[in-house]
Amino acid sequence: MDIISGLPDELLIKILMLVPTKVAVSTSILSKRWEYLWMWLPKLDYGPRNCSESECEKLRCFLDRNLPLHRAPVLESFRLDLCCSRFKPENINMWVLTAVSHCLRELEMMLYESDPAKPFVLPSNLYACKSLVVLKLGGDILLDVPTMASLPSLKTMKLQSVRYFSDKTLPLLLSKCPLLEDLVVDLREDDTPRYLGVVVPSLQSLSLYIPYNNHIIDGFVLVTPALKYFKLMDYNEHYCLIENMPNLIEAYLDVDCPDIKDLIGSITSVKRLSICSKDMLGEGFVFNQLEHLEVCLCMEHSSNQLFRLLKASSNLKRLDISLMRGHVSQGMDDWNQPTTVPECLLSSMQNLNWSSYTGEPQEREIVVYILKHAVHLKTATIKSSSELGVTKSDMLKELELSSRASAACQLMFE
Template sequence: MDRISGLSDELLVKILLFVPTKVAVSTSILSKRWECLWMWLPKLKYGHMYCSESEWEKLQCFLDRNLPLHRAPVIESFRLELFNTRLKPENIKMWLVLALSHSLRELEIVYVSYPNRLNILPSNLFTCKSLVILKLGGRILLDVTRLVSLPSLKTLRLLKVKYFKDETLQRLLSNCPILEDLMVDLHERDTTTTKFTALVPSLQRLTLRIPDNPHIDGFMIETPALKYFKLSGNIRNYHYCSIENMPNLIEAHLDVEFPDIKSLIGSATSVKRLTLCSKTLLAEGFVFNQLEHLEVCTCPMIFSNQLVRLLKASPKLKRLDISVVNHHKPIGMDEWNQPSTVPECLLSSLQTLSWSGEYIGEPQERDIVVYILKHALHLKTATIKSYESAVPKFEMLKELSLSSRASAACRLMFD
């Protein structure tokens, strides 16, 4: 007997976890010793994007025949990646029922089918007491039963799924009492969802993408325990918008076209890190008392004025990143009008400046960098990443190196 086969079943199963499920299953032909070992695997992953039709048929036959024989008392994770497949929804439902019967802890499904076969989720999914992580993506119909109860669910990700009714998502969220991490990416052609409501006291992370969808007329978010918030999308003509009660927010990424920026920013004043891209100018009067790291996008026409107001509102700022958020395309920059008084953060706290937004040496850009160098008393590094077709780097370096610097310790670097 070879050395590996002499190991305990428990150790061999752990070894099989390091290879894809398909490879682990293939070890069953090695010997009688290996024939059933894969059936004890606590982590299973089937399917991928590049399966042929014949491979899908083989997968369906394999799962129909073997999944009922699986022996692991607990399945830690069950992943299905089903693309362009003609698999029958009733077969997929059966596989999920079987996986759930093993005290399933994590379920991930990516499902793309032509023609659309949306209804693949069994009703017992929404009453699974053991489920901790649920990730659904693609052409999946989310039809939540009235008896929904997911007492252990902590992570929920819904990426471009279809909702059966307008209240489906809210019903699901309201029955996840310890939910901590929520990601929702609404589909731009979803005509069912007209409002987004997240009233989740336990939530700590929220990532929400709202497309430019004329069917959505408003949203409400109340998450008092939230620490991380990422919002992106075109939020234009909604009838109502309420974002409030985020006193514990630490990090926010806001990439939005938003008419009522005041209510959005007002909920984020406790952040320590803020990324902002907005075509709406921040109102005066806000103060980010805890903000230490600010990233601001150069793409809006109001960038320069936005930067001034953010600097004034951030007395404890230590790091400033000027960049192009999410591969946006800058369309021009407004004229730099330097503040009438020097922002407090330049005099007391700013240590790092990074311009990674394709600096090309235009007068507005140069004036901003020169102003910061001239007034930032505690600046340690200023790093400028130039655009390839910009003025040669040595000319920009020479121009900026000749400008006065308030901090003798400041190092000016080009990337």
């Protein structure tokens, strides 16, 4: 310990940053040399929310007493993961304001189990923090954004099951973030805005989750021309107005929309697409930049959906066929064999990966069709389902005996 204690303060603080905040604080009892070192930590993490009532009281007393004395001129991050019913709002507000006064760059707050009639309201000063770059909020937090808000440095925001003061709250907050690049919005099943508007010219990554049985939201509008990554999980019937995303690189769509036309029309420039849709893809769409396609097979019409996508993607190089996480197959209908072979099979497709393959006739016919027509196919990897009526070896023999357009294609079975 004497050798370590002789190191410069800057190096000791870096060492303390490698351990949990609670452990770093405990080093204050080692010696006079270590007594106040933890107070220079630029990253503070307090929780967890499942601590006992006595532990929560100790944490409250500790933060009330010590946080105002913290010495780091800049707080790189401040994280609270608390059961807020055991803390008074005025205590939490004071801790947040103290962190903000230290040129806070990242705030992460997860507050749960509050009085439903009295969710926690963030201090208004937080919405004027010039230094804040990352804001992550979750749980029983009510967003009430003042009109004079300004978050000029904010680039990343994650709102997970928070509450909104009004339908205008989220659009107002987004309008105060001129540099925002990464946005995640996970709505609650209830107590959500009726209108979800995301109009952010600078946004590059957007993830939206609208849970089942959310009957409050009427729909959403997206104006994000610079978007590169888009994830939408939406299982409700409502309107969606989406402007074109010409810079989109990757999209993940798990949707149950009454009309998928507007949604698909906005992402036709995408290069990597994962999709599961209850609605059938219409004719006339062209994905001329799509190189990697993943299609979920849980819907009855998924086989015909697959071939419509292949027909629309003339430059496709990789095809993944799978079940998205949490999805269960509803049984595949007979598919309509195309009258013309999709262009991508003749010119560009190099890799086929099929997960949860059962060997059912409909699935086998699709694999055989692709092997028969994919001229430039290099690998076809088939991963069998854990619940099979036939052995892996039998399925492999069936596929090995089928004709292949590509003599170089390696058929692998896992």
